[in-house]
Amino acid sequence: MKRREFLQASAAAAALGSSSAASAKSPSEHSQALSEHKISSIQYDRVKLNYPRHVGRNSRLGHHGRGPTVSICKIRTNKGAEGWGVFPAGRDRAGFLNDSLKGIKISELISPASGIKYSAPEQLDIALHDLAGKILDMPVYKMLGAEGPASTNCYSGMIYFDDLDPEDNPAGIDKVLENCRYDYNFGYRQFKIKIGRGKKWMPEKEGMQRDIDVTNEIAKAFPYATLLADANDMYTYQDTIEYLKGIGDTELYWMEEPFREEEEGFRKLKKWLKESGKSTFIADGEWGPVQAQLISLAKKGLLDYYLTDIIGLGFSPWRDMMPRLKKMSILASPHAWGSMLKTCYISHLSRGLGNIPTIEGVTCFSDDVDFSGFEIENGKISTPETPGFGLKLLKS
Template identity: 90%
Template sequence: MKRREFLQASAAAAAALGYSNTASANEPAEISQALSDHKISSIQYDRVRLKYPRHVGRNSRLGHHGNGPTVSICKIRTDKGAEGWGTFYAGRDRAEILNNSLKGLKISDLITPASGIKPSAPEQLDIALHDLAGKILEMPVYKMLGAAGPESTNCYSGMIYFDDLDPEDNPEGIDKVLENCRYDYNFGYRQFKIKIGRGKKWMPEKEGMQRDIDVTNQIAKAFPYAELLADANDMYTYQDTIEYLKGIGDTELYWMEEPFREEKEGFEKLKKWLKENGKSTYIADGERLPVQAQLISLAKQGLLDFYLTDIIGMGFTPWRQIMPRLKKLNTLASPHAWGSMLKTCYISHLSRGLGNIPTIEGVTCFSEDVDFSGFEIKNGKISTPETPGFGLKLLK
């Protein structure tokens, strides 16, 4: 998602879900006082470099995803020496404007731990303010959220792309995909999300569909104790989806993500087919260009099992506000995280804080700029550190 799409998703979510981002009247006085004692002294812009363990190739819609992103961040410092930082989807100029306009404000003017950032707080500071509040209060973010979720959450590898198609002059084939799965399995993952839809852009349609089926079945055979998810990035049709599901036969999928552009009729037909064929596969959607009112409508009708809007695109505070609504609708959540391990880490706190997130998208990254060591992935689950804030340390 682009930054403009992030902002649109956040605003649309607020309107669709009818939440009010106001402070809790039940905030303990000592917490409010602790945040009031700190005032913003500076907001600084910076960037951190993240590296994937391997080159990530194409999906059904986009070309090569490369070797890892350089992520914009901001660091908020207070007059008492506290510092919080986080992903910042805005530029250096915006950081300078915020630095000039917010300097001297009390942290309590911008965030309430019980509910998130206030209307007076720029949404680009959502992550950094949560991190800062946690550090001032000497507690991890998940405890500010209520610690209502499990101590660890399933975490799937979101890095199984069309690497069988590369290099273009001498493709390595399915063995390369299996090699990548082996790396991720050894890294600690026990779920793989498989990108499908090769026949929509990169291969002849018939051959591409067969390759999607063969890749899925060969991964299932090679890793019988792993759980598989599939993601077509909205490039299948309903008929493509059924052809694929028939083609993989007895291979079970945990979920089918973005099979085609979300809409009532197609999801009703897909739900019916899954039920008639004894499949427990969930339908997951809401990542690309989400229309929040439509997603909520689908959830109300029992047609959307997993709500996937991006953790940054929606915003950390809006996700906090949405979750109770999703629980009432019996709709599960797994915020989109692709691109950055930072997102995976933020979601782990959301899961441990609020629950209702059975699995998290894992985006394996290494960095000389960020210490990810508190977020170990072991036997398929990701841990959440007990250190204050998000538990992510800058190394520069």
């Protein structure tokens, strides 16, 4: 199968999804089960995640380092259940929530059918989904409806400007190819290539040529891999066209954040892609998203992929957003960079609701978190059948 045919087929399959029942129990039975559990404590903690290699620069930011330390919270109930997840707040906020929510029924904070309720703090969104799944003895994706495929394409989001380092003796394109080889051997079959070297780190003309050369060299070295490109909003419309012309027959699945979202530029880019016979999607909505603007672009057919961060927007808001995107025939791939935890949450969203043809993979190893249920094999990430998100916390 040709690459373009594969891309079109995979997108269509993810959009259609599959059909299966979320649970044999009724919503009232779920609510009753959750009502029997009350919050006994909310504890703040941090987990250390390690990338397989140092991650360098992109067009906007400097070195991304060896991996993040992520804030989490653990919610325990009076009956001994525990759920945990990313906590986008600090220890003081966790302490406040511990004091104010103690004794509250879990059924007052989350509905398995729709997500957290208005009375629930948004910082507990992930942990409450994990907790509800464990109380109900079901993976999160089943609470969402199990409408998507059993596994989802997963691209490596770790192909950065490592050709430019070390600064006193740059490694060149071979270093980028080495990183692609590692990721390919790890299980990825899609690579997202960071571009925009000429906006901050190289002279503009030389930087553009390096972007083009890196893309074409990866395509040559990995002819059966799918390529995506991401300029982090640092290109202009003219830069984007120069890059797309420069890579010639090399196919891109999508062009991510080519320049700051605006109707005229996206309309011109769409027109150019169509006239050039390219099937490249336009993907945007990661950095500083204005949701009303993104929806407007989507309704006008100028945005193909919706990328707002899984934590930035929120897991429950994403549950609410997905049916709207489906009605507009807009695909989704929530931003996950920084943490494999996000990748895992998105895999449940994909299997639960469909409409996510590919997920951003952020490879991490950890002594604090067991990621073993989320295997990446032959380009796809699996979603475990274990209750909640299926992520085991290795620290007490």
